[in-house]
Amino acid sequence: xxxxxxxxxxxxxxxxxxxxxxxxxxxxxxxxxxxxxxxxxxxxxxxxxxxxxxxxxxxxxxxxxxxxxxxxxxxxxxxxxxxxxxxxxxxxxxxxxxxxxxxxxxxxxxxxxxxxxxxxxxxxxxxxxxxxxxxxxxxxxxxxxxxxxxxxxxxxxxxxxxxxxxxxxxxxxxxxxxxxxxxxxxxxxxxxxxxxxxxxxxxxxxxxxxxxxxxxxxxxxxxxxxxxxxxxxxxxxxxxxxxxxxxxxxxxxxxxxxxxxxxxx
Amino acid sequence: xxxxxxxxxxxxxxxxxxxxxxxxxxxxxxxxxxxxxxxxxxxxxxxxxxxxxxxxxxxxxxxxxxxxxxxxxxxxxxxxx
Numbered sequence: 138x139x140x141x142x143x144x145x146x147x148x149x150x151x152x153x154x155x156x157x158x159x160x161x162x163x164x165x166x167x168x169x170x171x172x173x174x175x176x177x178x179x180x181x182x183x184x185x186x187x188x189x190x191x192x193x194x195x196x197x198x199x200x201x202x203x204x205x206x207x208x209x210x211x212x213x214x215x216x217x218x219x220x221x222x223x224x225x226x227x228x229x230x231x232x233x234x235x236x237x238x239x240x241x242x243x244x245x246x247x248x249x250x251x252x253x254x255x256x257x258x259x260x261x262x263x264x265x266x267x268x269x270x271x272x273x274x275x276x277x278x279x280x281x282x283x284x285x286x287x288x289x290x291x292x293x294x295x296x297x298x299x300x301x302x303x304x305x306x307x308x309x310x311x312x313x314x315x316x317x318x319x320x321x322x323x324x325x326x327x328x329x330x331x332x333x334x335x336x337x338x339x340x341x342x343x344x345x346x347x348x349x350x351x352x353x354x355x356x357x358x359x360x361x362x363x364x365x366x367x368x369x370x371x372x373x374x375x376x377x378x379x380x381x382x383x384x385x386x387x388x389x390x391x392x393x394x395x396x397x398x399x400x401x402x
Numbered sequence: 403x404x405x406x407x408x409x410x411x412x413x414x415x416x417x418x419x420x421x422x423x424x425x426x427x428x429x430x431x432x433x434x435x436x437x438x439x440x441x442x443x444x445x446x447x448x449x450x451x452x453x454x455x456x457x458x459x460x461x462x463x464x465x466x467x468x469x470x471x472x473x474x475x476x477x478x479x480x481x482x483x
Contacts, residue, residue, distance in 0.1 A: 385406065388408045389408060397421060397426040397427060
């Protein structure tokens with residue numbers, strides 16, 4: 138069985154072929170989208186998967202070298218183990234950076250732009266430490282879950298989602314509409330109907346009994362502990378082979394992160 | 403986003419420059435310069451009120467606002483401004 142890492146990163150032979158042919162950049166393919174949605178009870182395990190990958194590549198850190206001694210993440214891009222040397226980020230042909238994790242500032246910017254949530258999160262957002270996986274600790278997962286929950290609560294209480302589903306007979310329908318609206322903005326890419334349907338079944342339906350505001354909070358939290366939010370998963374135009382050109386939307390997303398330090402609107 | 407809309411470097415440049423002219427672009431430029439010049443590290447700066455009575459929190463706040471406006475103005479005027 139192909140391992141997750143093997144699906145996320147092109148094999149060495151593909152890398153050598155691409156370099157020989159002068160194509161020096163890769164784009165991760167559709168397999169990088171898995172897993173897609175967490176159920177409420179599963180949010181932490183999905184966040185754990187995110188942070189597990191994160192722990193392999195660096196810290197959830199400030200961009201622009203804000204902290205002394207921070208070795209990476211200057212632009213939020215954490216090169217993977219098979220990443221070739223980039224020769225130009227936007228050359229219109231091929232993509233580099235196997236999987237980029239959003240930085241703290243990007244997280245704050247996106248939450249503010251999309252949800253109107255500006256809560257301080259530095260007190261709970263904890264860096265993933267190198268020993269965390271070996272120590273079998275839930276601290277990074279709990280930390281990230283708290284961040285998502287705090288931002289979702291603020292969005293529903295005072296942000297762009299205020300009063301959105303507070304009243305009305307069909308809580309699930311209302312929450313699904315709100316989540317469908319913000320999911321592409323929080324995930325920095327298009328979201329298809331099947332993904333929304335999975336979220337609806339696994340998260341929104343069970344949460345509907347909690348009432349409008351609480352259910353919406355759960356839905357937004359689920360979106361923000363998803364790998365789709367934590368990572369910038371770029372959409373290829375061709376998923377058949379190991380290499381693909383970026384889609385126009387993916388290029389636009391790159392430009393938005395460059396100019397805005399946040400996702401596209 | 404239509405296919406091909408960002409296909410050429412000129413198209414991407416135009417797109418990027420338009421983004422930088424927005425409020426979010428100004429925010430990103432401000433944040434980048436604050437981090438680059440380690441402005442956050444001097445935020446808690448304080449002086450002995452007896453030796454520098456004019457250095458009040460209001461003055462500190464104004465200095466930071468001045469910094470942000472300088473960055474914004476510099477980019478608004480461009481290299482020949």
